[in-house]
Amino acid sequence: MDFYELFNWGLLLVTFAVMIGIGFLSSRKVKDSDEGGFLLAGRSLGAFVGASTIVATGFSGWGFMGSPAVAYEFGAIELLGNFFFAPAIMIAVLFFANHMQNRAIHMGSNTIPEYIGQIHGGGAGGRLLQGVAAFMxxxxxxxxxxxxxxxVGMLGASWLNIEMTSSAWLMISVIILYTMLGGLAAVAWTDTVMVCGMALAAIVIMVQMFTSVDLGLWEANLNAINPSLLNPETAAPYGQSKGSVFLVLPYAFLFAAVLPYMAIRFLAFKPNVKMHKVGIYVAILGALLSLIPLVGLYMRAFGPQLADPDSAMPMYLQTFMHPALQGIITLFIIFAMKSTANSMLHTVASATSHDLRLALNKHAEVDSPHALTVNRVAVVALGLLGLLMMMYAPPFMLSWLGILGSGTLLAAMIGPVFISTFWQGNVAGALVAMLVGFFTSGGLLLSTDIGWVEGPLIGCLASSITYVAVSMLTRTRVSLPQRAR
Structure with a gap:
C-alpha cells in the first residue's frame, strides 16, 4: 500500500468518525416514545441545513456519477437537462413547501404515505392509501x-484499491449506523457537511478543466469525434424531439415536490423558517453542482476511450488530478452518493416501520413504546437488503435505474400529493391514480425506448387525470341515492 492509498484510508476513517459522531449527537433529538424525532428530526431543520439536505439529495450520485456518464455518452444535451434541476427545486421550495408543511403540522403527518392517508380522510380508507403508498x-x-x-461501491473501490463488493459493504455499513442512530436529523446534518464538500469539489474541477485546455480545441475535438455531441439532433436520452429536454424542468419540480425522500424535508423544517432564504441557498448550491456534467464532455475530448460511460468521473480524477487532490475530491463525491443513499434508506425504513405498521394494524399507535426500536431495526434490515440486491443485480446503467425508481414513484404519487393541493379527491381516486401512475411509467420505461423523462411524465399525466376522473365518478355514484330520496 503506497502513501496515497494510506492517505485515502486516513481521509475515509476521519470522515467516518465525523459522520458517526453527527449521528450520535443527532440521536439526542430522538426520544424513545417520539417517532417525530426519528422520522422528521423533530421538525427542527433551519434554512441552510434544510436547503443543504435538499440539494445534496437531489444532485448527489446522479450529479457526480450519472450526469457525467450521460454527457459522455449523449453529449451537451445533458448540460441543459441537468441545469434545470436547480431552478426547479427552488420553485418547489418557494411555492409548495410552506403549504405542504402547514397541512402536515395540522394533521400530524410524519411521512408522505401518512400525509396521503390523512389528507384523504383517514380511517380505513386512509390506512389503505397509506399502506399502498408505503409499499410502492x-x-x-x-x-x-x-x-x-x-x-458508491464503484467509486470507493477504485479510490481505496479494493474490490467493489468490499467497498459497498464498507460504505453502506457507516450509512446504516449513523442513520439508525439519529434518523432524519443525522441524515440532514451529514448531508450539510457533504454538500459543502460537493460544492468545493465542483469549484476545483471547474478550475482544472477551464485552465488546462483551450475552449476552441475542446470544441474541435468533440466535433471530430461526433458533431452531434455539441449539436444534438435529438434530446436523447430524454426523448427523440429536441424539445424533450425542456420536460426536465417540470419533471425536476415534481421530483422535489412529490417524491417521499425529497418532500419529507418540507415536513421537517422549523415552523417559522423563511422559505425565501431556503430558496437562495438552493439556487447557489444547485448552480455550482449543475456544472459537473462538463466532466463527461472533457473526458470524451481529452481522456482515454471508455467502455463504460459510468466510469467517466473516476477516470477523469485518475487521469487529470494529482493523487492527493484526487483523493480529497473522490471523498467529496462519495459524500454526494451517500447523501441520496441515506435519504432513501431512511425513507424506505420509515415506510416499513411506521406506515406499514399503522396501515396493517388499526390498533397500532404513533409514538408507541417500541416504535423507535422498530424504526432502527428497519434501517439495518433494509440497508443490508439493498446491498444484497446490488450484489446479485444484472448489469445496468446507473442513471437509467435511478429514473426507473424515482420516475415511477413520482408518477404514482403526483395525484394524492400534488394535485390534492389544488383539487381534493377521494380515497378511490387516489388509489386508482397511484396504480395507474405506477404501471404506466414503469411499463413505458421497461418495455419501450421512450425518453427517460417522457415515460414518468406520461405516467404523471395519466395518474393526474385518473385522480380527478375517478374521484368525480365515485362521488357522483355515492350521491345519487341521496338525491333520489
Whole structure:
C-alpha cells in the first residue's frame, strides 16, 4: 500500500468518525416514545441545513456519477437537462413547501404515505392509501437505492484499491449506523457537511478543466469525434424531439415536490423558517453542482476511450488530478452518493416501520413504546437488503435505474400529493391514480425506448387525470341515492 492509498484510508476513517459522531449527537433529538424525532428530526431543520439536505439529495450520485456518464455518452444535451434541476427545486421550495408543511403540522403527518392517508380522510380508507403508498415507496426506492450503493461501491473501490463488493459493504455499513442512530436529523446534518464538500469539489474541477485546455480545441475535438455531441439532433436520452429536454424542468419540480425522500424535508423544517432564504441557498448550491456534467464532455475530448460511460468521473480524477487532490475530491463525491443513499434508506425504513405498521394494524399507535426500536431495526434490515440486491443485480446503467425508481414513484404519487393541493379527491381516486401512475411509467420505461423523462411524465399525466376522473365518478355514484330520496 503506497502513501496515497494510506492517505485515502486516513481521509475515509476521519470522515467516518465525523459522520458517526453527527449521528450520535443527532440521536439526542430522538426520544424513545417520539417517532417525530426519528422520522422528521423533530421538525427542527433551519434554512441552510434544510436547503443543504435538499440539494445534496437531489444532485448527489446522479450529479457526480450519472450526469457525467450521460454527457459522455449523449453529449451537451445533458448540460441543459441537468441545469434545470436547480431552478426547479427552488420553485418547489418557494411555492409548495410552506403549504405542504402547514397541512402536515395540522394533521400530524410524519411521512408522505401518512400525509396521503390523512389528507384523504383517514380511517380505513386512509390506512389503505397509506399502506399502498408505503409499499410502492419501498419497492421503487429500493430499486433506486441499489443504483446508489453500486455507484458508491464503484467509486470507493477504485479510490481505496479494493474490490467493489468490499467497498459497498464498507460504505453502506457507516450509512446504516449513523442513520439508525439519529434518523432524519443525522441524515440532514451529514448531508450539510457533504454538500459543502460537493460544492468545493465542483469549484476545483471547474478550475482544472477551464485552465488546462483551450475552449476552441475542446470544441474541435468533440466535433471530430461526433458533431452531434455539441449539436444534438435529438434530446436523447430524454426523448427523440429536441424539445424533450425542456420536460426536465417540470419533471425536476415534481421530483422535489412529490417524491417521499425529497418532500419529507418540507415536513421537517422549523415552523417559522423563511422559505425565501431556503430558496437562495438552493439556487447557489444547485448552480455550482449543475456544472459537473462538463466532466463527461472533457473526458470524451481529452481522456482515454471508455467502455463504460459510468466510469467517466473516476477516470477523469485518475487521469487529470494529482493523487492527493484526487483523493480529497473522490471523498467529496462519495459524500454526494451517500447523501441520496441515506435519504432513501431512511425513507424506505420509515415506510416499513411506521406506515406499514399503522396501515396493517388499526390498533397500532404513533409514538408507541417500541416504535423507535422498530424504526432502527428497519434501517439495518433494509440497508443490508439493498446491498444484497446490488450484489446479485444484472448489469445496468446507473442513471437509467435511478429514473426507473424515482420516475415511477413520482408518477404514482403526483395525484394524492400534488394535485390534492389544488383539487381534493377521494380515497378511490387516489388509489386508482397511484396504480395507474405506477404501471404506466414503469411499463413505458421497461418495455419501450421512450425518453427517460417522457415515460414518468406520461405516467404523471395519466395518474393526474385518473385522480380527478375517478374521484368525480365515485362521488357522483355515492350521491345519487341521496338525491333520489
Amino acid at each position: 415507496t419501498i419497492i421503487l426506492l429500493m430499486v433506486f437505492l441499489v443504483s446508489q450503493i453500486k455507484a
